[in-house]
Amino acid sequence: xxxxxxxxxxxxxxxxxxxxxxxxxxxxxxxxxxxxxxxxxxxxxxxxxxxxxxxxxxxxxxxxxxxxxxxxxxxxxxxxxxxxxxxxxxxxxxxxxxxxxxxxxxxxxxxxxxxxxxxxxxxxxxxxxxxxxxxxxxxxxxxxxxxxxxxxxxxxxxxxxxxxxxxxxxxxxxxxxxxxxxxxxxxxxxxxxxxxxxxxxxxxxxxxxxxxxxxxxxxxxxxxxxxxxxxxxxxxxxxxxxxxxxxxxxxxxxxxxxxxxxxxxxxxxxxxxxxxxxxxxxxxxxxxxxxxxxxxxxxxxxxxxxxxxxxxxxxxxxxxxxxxxxxxxxxxxxxxxx
Amino acid sequence: xxxxxxxxxxxxxxxxxxxxxxxxxxxxxxxxxxxxxxxxxxxxxxxxxxxxxxxxxxxxxxxxxxxxxxxxxxxxxxxxxxxxxxxxxxxxxxxxxxxxxxxxxxxxxxxxxxxxxxxxxxxxxxxxxxxxxxxxxxxxxxxxxxxxxxxxxxxxxxxxxxxxxxxxxxxxxxxxxxxxxxxxxxxxxxxxxxxxxxxxxxxxxxxxxxxxxxxxxxxxxxxxxxxxxxxxxxxxxxxxxxxxxxxxxxxxxxxxxxxxxxxxxxxxxxxxxxxxxxxxxxxxxxxxxxxxxxxxxxxxxxxxxxxxxxxxxxxxxxxxxxxxxxxxxxxxxxxxxx
DNA sequence: CTGAAAGCGCTTACAG
DNA sequence: CTGAAAGCGCTTACAG
Numbered sequence: 001x002x003x004x005x006x007x008x009x010x011x012x013x014x015x016x017x018x019x020x021x022x023x024x025x026x027x028x029x030x031x032x033x034x035x036x037x038x039x040x041x042x043x044x045x046x047x048x049x050x051x052x053x054x055x056x057x058x059x060x061x062x063x064x065x066x067x068x069x070x071x072x073x074x075x076x077x078x079x080x081x082x083x084x085x086x087x088x089x090x091x092x093x094x095x096x097x098x099x100x101x102x103x104x105x106x107x108x109x110x111x112x113x114x115x116x117x118x119x120x121x122x123x124x125x126x127x128x129x130x131x132x133x134x135x136x137x138x139x140x141x142x143x144x145x146x147x148x149x150x151x152x153x154x155x156x157x158x159x160x161x162x163x164x165x166x167x168x169x170x171x172x173x174x175x176x177x178x179x180x181x182x183x184x185x186x187x188x189x190x191x192x193x194x195x196x197x198x199x200x201x202x203x204x205x206x207x208x209x210x211x212x213x214x215x216x217x218x219x220x221x222x223x224x225x226x227x228x229x230x231x232x233x234x235x236x237x238x239x240x241x242x243x244x245x246x247x248x249x250x251x252x253x254x255x256x257x258x259x260x261x262x263x264x265x266x267x268x269x270x271x272x273x274x275x276x277x278x279x280x281x282x283x284x285x286x287x288x289x290x291x292x293x294x295x296x297x298x299x300x301x302x303x304x305x306x307x308x309x310x311x312x313x314x315x316x317x318x319x320x321x322x323x324x325x326x327x328x329x330x331x332x333x334x335x336x337x338x
Numbered sequence: 339x340x341x342x343x344x345x346x347x348x349x350x351x352x353x354x355x356x357x358x359x360x361x362x363x364x365x366x367x368x369x370x371x372x373x374x375x376x377x378x379x380x381x382x383x384x385x386x387x388x389x390x391x392x393x394x395x396x397x398x399x400x401x402x403x404x405x406x407x408x409x410x411x412x413x414x415x416x417x418x419x420x421x422x423x424x425x426x427x428x429x430x431x432x433x434x435x436x437x438x439x440x441x442x443x444x445x446x447x448x449x450x451x452x453x454x455x456x457x458x459x460x461x462x463x464x465x466x467x468x469x470x471x472x473x474x475x476x477x478x479x480x481x482x483x484x485x486x487x488x489x490x491x492x493x494x495x496x497x498x499x500x501x502x503x504x505x506x507x508x509x510x511x512x513x514x515x516x517x518x519x520x521x522x523x524x525x526x527x528x529x530x531x532x533x534x535x536x537x538x539x540x541x542x543x544x545x546x547x548x549x550x551x552x553x554x555x556x557x558x559x560x561x562x563x564x565x566x567x568x569x570x571x572x573x574x575x576x577x578x579x580x581x582x583x584x585x586x587x588x589x590x591x592x593x594x595x596x597x598x599x600x601x602x603x604x605x606x607x608x609x610x611x612x613x614x615x616x617x618x619x620x621x622x623x624x625x626x627x628x629x630x631x632x633x634x635x636x637x638x639x640x641x642x643x644x645x646x647x648x649x650x651x652x653x654x655x656x657x658x659x660x661x662x663x664x665x666x667x668x669x670x671x672x673x674x675x676x
Numbered sequence: 677c678t679g680a681a682a683g684c685g686c687t688t689a690c691a692g
Numbered sequence: 693c694t695g696a697a698a699g700c701g702c703t704t705a706c707a708g
Contacts, residue, residue, distance in 0.1 A: 003459065005701055016679045021703065029677055048457035052399060053701035056390045056684050063438070076424060077621050079415040086414060089441040093451065098460070100401070101439045103427040113431065119386035121341070121685090122436070226620035251621070254592075258624035261599050282564035283415050283589070286596035343685055354695045359687060367693055391685035394700050459701090 004047045012045070013038045024049055063098045064307060065123045067114075070104040071131040071193070075225040078251050079283045080296055081129075084151065087300025088127065095308060110137070118144035125307045127151060130162070131194050147310045149319065151303050153195050161310055161319040163302045167196050170292040170325030171203025171248065174274040177290070177327055178244045179211050183272055187219035187242035189233045189252050200248040200276060216240075223252055230255030238263055244272040250279045250291055257285055278328050293326040342385045350383070351376045362387055401436045402645060403461045405452075408442040409469040413531070413563040416589050417621045418634055419467075422489065425638025426465065433646060448475070456482035463645045465489060468500070469532050485648045487657065489641050491533050499648055499657040501640045505534050508630040508663030509541025509586065512612040515628070515665055516582045517549050521610055525557035525580035527571045527590050538586040538614060554578075561590055568593030576601055582610040588617045588629055595623055616666055631664040 006017040006024075013020065015034060022030055023038040041047070055061040066088060068076065092099045102117060104110035114137045117123065123146060128138075130152030138160065141148055150162035178186050188204045191197035208215050218240040223229035230252025237245065238259065247253035253275035260271060267273055275291035306319050344355040344362075351358065353372060360368055361376040379385070393399040404426060406414065413419075430437045440455060442448035452475045455461060461484060466476075468490030476498065479486055488500035516524050526542045529535035546553050556578040561567035568590030575583065576597065585591035591613035598609060605611055613629035644657050 003701095006703095007701080017702080018679060018681095018704080019677090022678085025703085031677060034677085046453075046457070048454060050394075050701050051458040051460040052390055052394045053459075053684090054703075056388075056394055056686085057701075057703040059684070059703095061390060066439075073424075075620060077417040077420040077618060079417075082415040082419060085439070085441065086411075086443070089439065090443055093443070093447055099439050101404075101423070101427065101437050103423065103431075105424070105428055105431070109431055115384075116386060119384070120389040121391075122389040227622065228619040228624070231624045255624065262624065280415060281566040282413060284565065286566070286569045286593065286600065341685095344687095345685080355686085356688080356695060356697095357693090360694085363687085369693060372693085388685050391700090392687075394702085395685075395687040397687095397700075 003050070004045055006049070009038065009041055009045065009047050013041045059121075061098075061122060061124050062096060063100055063123050064092070064304070065100045065102055065117055065126045067102045067117070067126055067128045068104070069129070069131050070106050070110045072129060073103070073105055075193070076103065078225055078249075079279050080225075080249075080251075080277065083280070083296040084129070084300040087297035087302075088304055090297075091301045091304035091308075095304070097304070097308075114140060118146045125149075125311050127303050127307060130154065130196075147307065147315050149303055149306045149310060151299055153199075155195055159316070159318045161306060161315060163299055163306055163319075163321040163323070165196070165294055165299060165323045166325050167199035168203040168206070170276065170294065170327075171200040171246070172207045173203075173325070173327040174246050174276065174292050175204045175207035176211075177329065178246065178272060178274060179207065179213065181244075181272065183244035184213060185216070185219060185241065185243045186213070187221070187237045187240070187245040189221050189223050189230055189237070189245065189247045189256060191225055191248060191252075192222055193225060197248060204246055204248075225249055225252060227251050227255035227258075231259045234259035235263075238265075242271060244274075246274050246276075248276045250275040250277040250284065250289065253289055253291070254285055274327075288330050290330045291328050293328050295323045295325070298323055341388070342383055344387070347376065347379055347383065347385050351379045397459075399436075399460055399462050400434060401438055401461050402430070402642070403438045403440055403455055403464045405440045405455070405464055405466045406442070407467070407469050408444050408448045409531070410467060411441070411443055414441065416563055416587075417617050418563075418587075418589075418615065421618070421634040422467070422638040425635035425640075426642055428635075429639045429642035429646075433642070435642070435646075452478060456484045463487075463649050465641050465645060468492065468534075485645065485653050487641055487644050487648065489637055491537075493533055497654070497656045499644060499653060501637055501644055501657075501659045501661070503534070503632055503637060503661045504663050505537035506541040506544070508614060508632065508665075509538040509584070510545045511541075511663070511665040512584050512614065512630050513542045513545035514549075515667065516584065516610060516612060517545065517551065519582075519610065521582035522551060523554070523557060523579065523581045524551070525559070525575045525578070525583040527559050527561050527568055527575070527583065527585045527594060529563055529586060529590075530560055531563060535586065542584055542586075563587055563590060565589050565593035565596075569597045572597035573601075576603075580609060582612075584612050584614075586614050588613040588615040588622065588627065591627055591629070592623055612665075626668050628668045629666050631666050633661045633663070636661055 006020045010017040010020045126148035128150050130150050153162050153164045154160050190201040219242050221233035221237050223233040234256035247256050275289040278291045278293040344358045348355045348358045361373050464486035466488050468488050491500050491502045492498050528539040557580050559571035559575050561571040572594035585594050613627040616629045616631040
């Protein structure tokens with residue numbers, strides 16, 4: 001049961017190790033009978049090439065890293081991450097890439113690890129999930145020359161490749177929808193954790209302004225993406241009697257729902273709600289909310305595709321991809337007001 | 339900006355590559371002045387050893403794999419997994435282990451990948467999250483001689499190392515609590531997805547039997563760990579008018595809550611509820627449920643510790659670890675009935 | 677189309 | 693305490 005090597009397979013097939021290597025790697029110009037003989041031996045023996053040796057020799061590991069900064073740690077349990085990871089692994093699997101996960105629990109851990117992540121030749125490339133503060137190690141990444149892409153636009157304009165969702169437009173559609181239904185005291189539960197939060201807030205404000213509705217500070221609460229924070233934010237908002245609320249993530253919306261029901265108010269009769277993300281039924285409110293579809297899985301998949309492109313063709317020009325959002329209207333939001 | 343090698347560092351420090359290697363790996367017997375000189379050069383140049391080369395030469399990659407079978411895919415968004423991963427990465431980071439994530443989206447993908455996962459020398463060891471059907475590839479793992487541990491007990495008694503939670507006792511405590519409060523029509527929302535589901539169901543039945551309460555088929559519903567399935571199960575249960583319900587996961591409990599509130603019933607006045615998992619506030623109901631604390635993060639951490647033990651000391655005898663559970667009583671459950 | 681050989685960057689007996 | 697050298701298992705020009 002010892003591990004077989006190319007050399008041994010070659011011996012068994014009566015060819016050189018180089019030839020076996022070529023068969024394994026599907027080089028085109030091999031005599032068919034030789035190829036078949038080698039392939040048969042490989043099948044019979046169950047030979048599997050040693051990936052470490054291959055990586056060292058070829059200078060390509062086919063391993064990519066997913067970095068989740070410590071700042072995201074607190075909300076890592078939000079379904080956003082698992083769904084993102086589903087999208088990522090789907091494309092990884094399809095392209096025989098191995099995914100390494102780097103999850104940091106503190107700023108220090110992060111700083112310590114980020115150098116070794118980028119400097120040890122283990123990883124071909126990196127995906128970084130965006131958060132406000134990861135700007136700190138991006139310079140380090142750049143000089144390491146490991147290709148990387150961000151999920152979520154960076155805070156500053158830069159030459160960095162990233163994939164993002166059209167958060168501004170999504171938030172605008174959500175708010176417009178409420179305006180069109182006749183609501184005027186439209187609150188929001190926003191976040192300042194990342195640029196997605198900024199953009200959703202921007203969309204909300206833009207929609208109000210465009211419709212000539214004054215932005216009321218009392219109707220704006222900031223939370224942190226957690227269900228609990230959504231609950232608390234909603235409780236604070238309720239005292240100002242909004243007639244509708246745009247919650248910038250479905251997880252927070254779930255928390256907000258608790259607060260609303262606790263106050264014995266009804267959705268949508270007493271207060272209308274629009275969320276953001278369109279989480280899958282497994283983690284969705286009942287009845288499902290009107291919400292903005294955030295293509296999370298597609299973002300994960302797209303990030304890997306972009307990364308593959310960058311690995312093969314170099315990182316300039318920087319790649320950009322903005323995924324569209326879509327308003328998903330459900331009965332729960334409420335009908336046109338009389 | 340090219341990558342430095344041991345050889346080059348050695349040249350700069352006036353020593354051989356072997357000596358540099360020893361310094362890097364903290365071998366004890368090196369002359370202090372030599373060590374210092376080498377360390378200075380390393381610090382100045384920012385040299386980082388090539389992990390692939392090291393792994394190949396030392397036959398140890400320090401990479402471990404986390405395998406999440408396709409059967410778990412549907413509920414991967416459940417906070418259970420992210421929390422588990424937090425526990426796993428914590429111990430990985432502390433021990434300089436790199437974590438690779440293998441998430442499969444179909445049975446075929448899984449079968450295809452599992453061989454290469456275990457046969458390519460990339461991974462030192464594996465953690466497998468238990469589900470009913472992964473039994474299928476465990477034999478394959480065993481003959482690959484890659485050490486592995488399961489999270490969650492395997493279905494059959496076997497020689498496999500695993501870490502688990504005391505689900506039976508946890509469920510028993512939950513049910514007993516309801517019995518003690520005076521409830522008699524205690525329903526449950528159970529699952530058959532994995533052995534944890536079996537055990538929680540067992541605990542529920544045991545508690546009823548022990549108290550001489552008849553097990554009523556009408557008060558038992560099976561779901562699949564998703565919020566949606568919890569919602570649907572609760573709707574079905576309500577027609578049989580239970581006075582309490584033990585929901586075997588907090589995520590399903592959240593769904594069940596929706597159903598209860600939709601029916602305009604109150605917790606705990608109309609129906610008492612106990613959950614299982616004690617999810618963090620970020621994803622918890624408001625007000626928080628009475629629930630059974632399931633040490634998920636500890637299970638992840640413990641799995642890695644067990645794996646390290648197995649890697650260093652061999653896999654026999656097989657390791658077992660059962661983590662205790664604890665009933666967390668919260669006001670939401672309701673007081674003693676009159 | 678195929679093989680001999682150099683090389684990837686380390687580790688680690690072995691010898692001194 | 694330190695170095696020369698073999699070896700880990702591949703890939704890949706180079707030559708034929």
